[in-house]
Amino acid sequence: MNKEEQLSADTIIPIMARGLGLLLAIDMWRLWPDLSMLFGQGTFLDEHSISWQQRPDTLSIHTLIANLPEYTLASLEWIHFFGLLYIICGLALFFDHYRSAAMLGLIILHYLFFIANYTWSYGADYLAQTGLFTGFICCCFGSRGLLHQRWARLGSTVFRLQLTVVYFFAGLGKAIGPTWWNGEAMWKALQQPLSPALVTIPQSAQQLATLWVGLGIATLLLELGYGLLWIKGRVRIYISTGIILMHLGIALTMGLIHFSCLMIWYNLCAWDHPLLHRIAKPIIKPLETTEPTLQVRPATADLNTKEGGNNKHVK
Numbered sequence: 001m002n003k004e005e006q007l008s009a010d011t012i013i014p015i016m017a018r019g020l021g022l023l024l025a026i027d028m029w030r031l032w033p034d035l036s037m038l039f040g041q042g043t044f045l046d047e048h049s050i051s052w053q054q055r056p057d058t059l060s061i062h063t064l065i066a067n068l069p070e071y072t073l074a075s076l077e078w079i080h081f082f083g084l085l086y087i088i089c090g091l092a093l094f095f096d097h098y099r100s101a102a103m104l105g106l107i108i109l110h111y112l113f114f115i116a117n118y119t120w121s122y123g124a125d126y127l128a129q130t131g132l133f134t135g136f137i138c139c140c141f142g143s144r145g146l147l148h149q150r151w152a153r154l155g156s157t158v159f160r161l162q163l164t165v166v167y168f169f170a171g172l173g174k175a176i177g178p179t180w181w182n183g184e185a186m187w188k189a190l191q192q193p194l195s196p197a198l199v200t201i202p203q204s205a206q207q208l209a210t211l212w213v214g215l216g217i218a219t220l221l222l223e224l225g226y227g228l229l230w231i232k233g234r235v236r237i238y239i240s241t242g243i244i245l246m247h248l249g250i251a252l253t254m255g256l257i258h259f260s261c262l263m264i265w266y267n268l269c270a271w272d273h274p275l276l277h278r279i280a281k282p283i284i285k286p287l288e289t290t291e292p293t294l295q296v297r298p299a300t301a302d303l304n305t306k307e308g309g310n311n312k313h314v315k
Contacts, residue, residue: 007272007276010149010152012152012155012156012159012269012270012272013134013135013138013139013152013155013156013159014096014135014139015269015276015280016131016135016159016265016266016269016270017093017099017103017131017132017135017139018093018094018096019094019265019269019280020093020128020131020132020135020262020265021089021090021091021092021093021094021102021106022090022091022093022094023090023128023258023261023262023265024086024090024106024110024128025086025087025089025090025091025094026090026258027258028083028086028087028090028113029087030258031083032080032083035077035079035080035083036077036079036080038120039061039062039065039079039113058116059112059116060112060116060117061079061082061112061113061116061117062117064082064112065077065078065079065082082109082112082113085105085109086105086106086109086110086113089101089102089103089105089106089109090102090106093106099139099140100136100139100140103132103135103136103139103140104136106132107129107132107133107136110125110128110129110132111129114128114129115129122259123259124258124259124262124263127166127262127263127266128262130162131159131266134155134158134159134162135155137155138151138152138154138155156270159266159269159270160229160230160270160271163226163266163267163270164226164227164229164230167222167223167226167243168223168224168226168227170223171219171220171222171223171224171226172224174219174220174223175220175224179216180216180217180219180220181213181216181217181220182213182216183209183211183212183213183214183215183216184212185216186212186213186215186216186219187206187212189254190253190254192254196255197252197253197254197255198251198252198253198255199252199253201253218242218246219246222239222242222243222246225239226239226243229270229271236271237273237274240267240268240271240273241273243263243267244264244267244268244273244275247259247260247263247264247267248260248264268280
């Protein structure tokens with residue numbers, strides 16, 4: 001990658017936050033038809049089950065809706081109001097309007113929807129919450145005062161360090177035990193009925209034992225070797241590309257599209273992958289910092305000037 005194409009430290013976190021806002025808005029729009037069933041007053045879970053799985057001494061969207069009066073506006077329940085507010089905050093963050101308010105609103109609403117209750121929480125939700133928090137701290141407070149560059153470097157370092165820890169311990173957990181080494185865990189993961197897969201793996205493919213062993217070991221090596229991304233050069237491009245392809249495979253074969261898109265976007269931004277400049281050029285360009293230009297007109301060589309100077313010699 002050319003030097004002029006590399007992102008500066010104060011661009012990584014803002015562009016990550018803008019893409020994250022779009023991903024969260026799309027995910028909430030995907031859940032829109034099921035909002036009433038999952039979070040509304042007519043949820044399929046009873047109040048006791050919801051309170052039992054909720055974090056103690058906290059407020060979730062379920063308890064918030066339960067304490068509000070039953071009221072509908074244009075056939076929309078309260079849950080649709082909060083869902084619409086979630087989408088608006090995500091789109092405002094993506095279009096870089098009212099950045100501080102949009103991030104703060106997303107942090108609160110995302111916690112109410114997906115973090116406060118264990119039933120609707122999984123890894124991607126926690127990673128999205130930490131990404132929002134990092135973006136809020138660095139973008140809203142880091143731009144004040146003379147320490148902007150230091151805040152930007154700290155934010156990008158913390159962002160990369162978080163991903164390194166997540167991937168390393170995910171790989172370490174897989175490495176303990178034989179199932180990821182012999183391909184059994186890889187085959188089981190592809191056969192989980194989690195979401196509608198875009199690419200279906202037939203049962204007859206179980207006979208390709210060597211393929212599943214190779215994919216399982218490759219997954220282990222990518223996650224355990226994620227720390228090598230801190231080394232600049234071709235090693236970073238190779239490993240980050242492997243991670244991106246791994247999540248692309250997860251999206252296609254397991255149907256975990258939101259999780260895969262989130263992790264692909266995080267890796268593109270964190271390690272300044274060349275693909276980022278192709279798919280996000282309209283977002284990157286306004287954020288790029290340029291060298292200050294001198295706005296003073298150059299003086300003429302003639303000391304005896306009239307109305308901008310002339311070329312006559314001084315007598």
